[in-house]
Amino acid sequence: MTDYDVLRVFCAANGGYGNELGVVRDGSVLPDREDRQALAAKLGFSETVFVDDPERGAVDIYTPTLRLPFAGHPCVGTAWLLDVPELVTPAGVVGARLDGEFSWIEALPEWVPPRTLRQYADAAEVDALPVPPPGEWIYAWAWEDESAGRVRARAFPGRDDGIDEDEATGAAALLLTDRLGRALNITQGRGSQILTAPQPYGWVEIGGRVFLEGPEKQPRSAGY
Incomplete structure (x- = not known):
């Protein structure tokens, strides 16, 4: 079995709406990119995140058809779930913080x-x-x-x-x-x-x- 969490990210003030996100907290269960891509396609979320190192915040992000070096709602959701000060993505290190009811990340447009x-x-x-x-x-x-x-x-x-x-x-x-x-x-x-x-x-x-x-x-x- 592959365990994963389902989050809703960018919810409204009443807790509704938000974009669903799948997060596999133990990425070691699916180390190969092909297997990760297949699971992301099967789950069907706009993005699925595989956590490779929860302490460092190292993550790997997939849509149903491709791997992404960075994505916004996966990083906001995963940073909240792991409660870490940063995430390490292929694009670069993403700063993260919690401020009351909001989870924040910091990234570069490029x-x-x-x-x-x-x-x-x-x-x-x-x-x-x-x-x-x-x-x-x-x-x-x-x-x-x-x-x-x-x-x-x-x-x-x-x-x-x-x-x-x-x-x-x-x-x-x-x-x-x-x-x-x-x-x-x-x-x-x-x-x-x-x-x-x-x-x-x-x-x-x-x-x-x-x-x-x-x-x-x-x-x-x-x-x-």
Whole structure:
């Protein structure tokens, strides 16, 4: 059996919404990348994290179809779960901290794969968008209240892996924060909340609420 935890990351104030995340705390049970990729595909979360060293915070992140050097909501959720001051990702060392109900990480925009940040006239236009065909990774956004830094957003990964829309995406929020150069309060998907803030030397903080749904077990089968 492969044990894993299920978290919801970037939840709303009432504990609802958030993007689901699978975390395999003992990555040694699946040391091979092919097996990890197969499990990530089988679980079907937008990302699944394998923890290779819980004390150092060394992690390995997968979508259902590919391995990522860095991703926002997996790092926010895993840092909260492990309660560590940093995570070690292939992209670099991610700072982490807890502040009341929010879990925060600090990362660099250059760690994020290319995303198309597409601005719309208002939140209603973003709400009405259909899911685009696979191809381009699109972060659709509009101001809800520009003076207050409130943003409405939706994320379309453009992958042919069953994830048509991501409920909450920290990496895309990081890129938007870097572009706009200001702190943001983002409502994404059906109602998830992402907070961001620029930091010195190009770093960006991303924060949100994390809830533990519970531990699960994935039966071993061919390839696991």
